[in-house]
Amino acid sequence: MSTPTESILNIGRTDDETALPAESFIVKYPTVARVVRVCFAYAFVALAVGGLFGVIQALHRTNVIRVIDSADYYTLLTAHGVFLAIVFTIFFLAGVFAWANTRSLERPPLNPRFTWLWVGTMSAGTLLSGGSILAGLVAEIDVSADVLFTFYAPLQAHPLFYIGLALFVVGTWLAGIDWFRQYLDWRADNPDERIPLQSFMVLTTMLMWYLSTLGVAIEVVVFLIPWSLGLMPAPTPLLTRTLFWFFGHPVVYFWLMPAYLMWYTVLPKLSGGRLFSDPLARVVFVLFLLLSTPVGIHHQYLDPGIAEGFKFIAMTNTMFLLLPSLLTAFTVVASVEHGARQNGGEGYFGWLTALPWRDPAFTGMMLAGLMFAAGGFSGMVNAGMNINYLVHNTIWVPGHFHLTVGTAVALTFMAAAYWLVPRVTGRALYSRPIGLFQVVLWFIGMTFMSAAMHRGGLAGIPRRTAEPEYSKFTFEAVVGTISSLRLQIAFGGVLLFVSLVIFLANIALTAANNEPATGLKTDLPPALSGPEQSPQVLDELKLWAIIAIVLVILAYSLPLWSIINGAGFYQDGITASPQVVQPVLEVLI
Amino acid sequence: MSRLSPAALLLIGAALVPIAIEFPVILTFVGIRNFSFGLSFALFGLVFLAILVWSEVADVIGSSAGS
Ligand code: HEM
Ligand SMILES: [Cu+2]
Numbered sequence: 001m002s003t004p005t006e007s008i009l010n011i012g013r014t015d016d017e018t019a020l021p022a023e024s025f026i027v028k029y030p031t032v033a034r035v036v037r038v039c040f041a042y043a044f045v046a047l048a049v050g051g052l053f054g055v056i057q058a059l060h061r062t063n064v065i066r067v068i069d070s071a072d073y074y075t076l077l078t079a080h081g082v083f084l085a086i087v088f089t090i091f092f093l094a095g096v097f098a099w100a101n102t103r104s105l106e107r108p109p110l111n112p113r114f115t116w117l118w119v120g121t122m123s124a125g126t127l128l129s130g131g132s133i134l135a136g137l138v139a140e141i142d143v144s145a146d147v148l149f150t151f152y153a154p155l156q157a158h159p160l161f162y163i164g165l166a167l168f169v170v171g172t173w174l175a176g177i178d179w180f181r182q183y184l185d186w187r188a189d190n191p192d193e194r195i196p197l198q199s200f201m202v203l204t205t206m207l208m209w210y211l212s213t214l215g216v217a218i219e220v221v222v223f224l225i226p227w228s229l230g231l232m233p234a235p236t237p238l239l240t241r242t243l244f245w246f247f248g249h250p251v252v253y254f255w256l257m258p259a260y261l262m263w264y265t266v267l268p269k270l271s272g273g274r275l276f277s278d279p280l281a282r283v284v285f286v287l288f289l290l291l292s293t294p295v296g297i298h299h300q301y302l303d304p305g306i307a308e309g310f311k312f313i314a315m316t317n318t319m320f321l322l323l324p325s326l327l328t329a330f331t332v333v334a335s336v337e338h339g340a341r342q343n344g345g346e347g348y349f350g351w352l353t354a355l356p357w358r359d360p361a362f363t364g365m366m367l368a369g370l371m372f373a374a375g376g377f378s379g380m381v382n383a384g385m386n387i388n389y390l391v392h393n394t395i396w397v398p399g400h401f402h403l404t405v406g407t408a409v410a411l412t413f414m415a416a417a418y419w420l421v422p423r424v425t426g427r428a429l430y431s432r433p434i435g436l437f438q439v440v441l442w443f444i445g446m447t448f449m450s451a452a453m454h455r456g457g458l459a460g461i462p463r464r465t466a467e468p469e470y471s472k473f474t475f476e477a478v479v480g481t482i483s484s485l486r487l488q489i490a491f492g493g494v495l496l497f498v499s500l501v502i503f504l505a506n507i508a509l510t511a512a513n514n515e516p517a518t519g520l521k522t523d524l525p526p527a528l529s530g531p532e533q534s535p536q537v538l539d540e541l542k543l544w545a546i547i548a549i550v551l552v553i554l555a556y557s558l559p560l561w562s563i564i565n566g567a568g569f570y571q572d573g574i575t576a577s578p579q580v581v582q583p584v585l586e587v588l589i
Numbered sequence: 590m591s592r593l594s595p596a597a598l599l600l601i602g603a604a605l606v607p608i609a610i611e612f613p614v615i616l617t618f619v620g621i622r623n624f625s626f627g628l629s630f631a632l633f634g635l636v637f638l639a640i641l642v643w644s645e646v647a648d649v650i651g652s653s654a655g656s
Binding site: 283 | 606614622627629
């Protein structure tokens with residue numbers, strides 16, 4: 001008998017290895033397949049814990065069932081945010097990127113030890129941060145981190161939480177280095193070729209990630225860790241908020257771009273066709289690299305201490321950022337329609353019936369895309385400087401991002417898992433009909449929960465509170481009653497949780513399935529309009545990185561300068577010398 | 590046989606959910622306020638039932654018979 005961990009790590013060993021074709025990913029790159037499996041295992045454990053807390057929260061704040069004390073609400077909310085929005089998403093995308101970079105460059109990473117190094121660093125970070133959040137539930141342990149996934153001052157967590165976060169981010173940096181080294185190795189062999197599309201997407205995303213994580217690295221390493229260790233005074237909230245959101249907006253594209261990678265490169269194949277345009281896909285990823293970061297201030301429209309003009313610039317950049325998403329909607333739908341017509345679909349809308357709706361991977365991604373459109377609309381409301389005042393900090397905002405990260409990303413990842421897990425384990429998906437039911441159930445649950453959250457937000461119900469009912473005050477819904485909205489949130493949350501449990505069970509049964517996966521031979525088809533039709537300049541990664549840096553300097557240098565001049569680094573005019581150094585300085589001077 | 594497959598019924602049912610949720614809002618634009626969500630769900634539940642019955646008795650185009 002193998003131990004549980006061994007069996008997780010060995011899920012690629014089917015009894016009948018020879019049943020897998022020689023050109024399948026798992027046979028060609030067994031080590032990378034194993035890395036992907038480990039990343040997915042972390043992602044799914046985080047999904048399970050985070051999802052459980054999600055339904056507890058939804059039932060608690062709607063007063064339907066209360067299993068926790070309201071005093072523990074923030075511990076759960078922090079765990080929900082960190083486990084789902086940081087651990088689940090980033091571990092899963094690390095697996096997707098490792099797979100995509102390897103298959104499109106047709107070579108494994110140069111040094112498997114280095115690959116395991118980043119997996120290990122991310123794991124250690126996750127265990128430290130996650131552990132210190134969960135320790136908040138145990139009264140006997142004097143560690144807690146109830147600072148929510150937007151960890152800025154004045155809320156303070158245990159140092160282990162911040163150290164874990166720093167390790168986790170360093171792990172992602174190392175992963176990026178691994179993928180760039182893989183690319184440079186390929187470049188040495190192919191000096192004149194265009195970067196393969198999937199690799200191009202991985203590299204542009206990682207460039208964006210390096211740029212944007214600078215903000216959070218400075219926040220955590222320079223301010224939060226020394227403060228939580230008691231070495232330095234509390235930093236100005238506005239400064240840490242600004243540094244956090246410098247990273248906090250681009251991180252949403254870090255979640256989204258792997259979902260786009262699947263929509264651009266896998267979805268067309270699932271629909272029986274080919275990607276409509278390779279050049280458009282490249283343009284989209286370049287635009288995200290350029291525009292993701294200089295917009296973070298749109299999360300701070302209500303922060304005093306940042307001039308309106310800077311907020312206006314952030315708003316303008318944000319509206320430009322809609323463009324690549326609209327381009328994506330066009331390209332993806334065009335590719336899918338092309339696939340449908342290949343399968344004999346006809347008419348203006350009749351082609352829709354010629355699509356593989358029974359395939360959970362296809363239907364899941366399509367439903368995710370549909371909900372993303374709705375999320376885009378509510379996002380435009382968030383992004384408008386003036387109407388943001390209406391919805392700021394209300395439950396409208398969770399309504400919005402459960403459509404984007406909670407569905408466009410999470411449902412795409414689940415759908416992608418139905419397609420990818422057989423490819424990295426060599427085992428057949430346990431049940432396609434159950435998978436189909438699961439993705440549709442997620443869609444239904446999210447329709448209930450998210451629509452009701454949006455409406456509750458318009459009525460003024462706040463987010464992030466265990467007790468949204470105030471005495472001597474009643475919220476008024478635009479349509480229907482507040483109690484019916486509450487029930488819809490609770491009901492939707494329960495459906496989502498059931499969907500999640502079904503997903504995890506289906507994946508676990510797949511990992512234990514002794515039937516070999518089929519259909520592993522086919523590769524992803526080339527685009528209709530291929531890379532030879534896209535301008536060479538799109539592949540100039542250095543150029544785009546430099547422009548991205550310049551845009552960030554333009555958008556952030558003046559606001560940061562004025563924050564530092566106005567509020568200072570530390571509160572109450574405290575000077576910036578370390579407290580431990582202060583006595584020494586006094587003796588010396 | 591002329592039935593919608595379970596998969597088709599699942600997708601049609603799912604498509605009705607957002608419509609049922611938005612229906613009371615759409616009605617406000619024509620001046621009908623306070624059409625409750627419960628009523629809307631009941632209504633679209635009936636619609637779904639009607640589709641189910643219809644799929645049993647009619648010759649549905651694109652039915653998945655035999656697949
Ligand atoms: C089982 C499914 C889920 C349920 C029932 C659920 C429920 C909730 C609820 C009710 C809140 C608002 C709590 C409040 O503001 O008081 C919330 C917040 C949040 N959810 Fe979910 N959620 C689910 C899945 C997800 C997924 C898949 C993601 C992302 C991948 C996600 C990310 C978040 C984030 C980032 C927050 C904000 C936390 C904060 O305000 O600090 N959720 N969730
Ligand atoms: Cu943002």
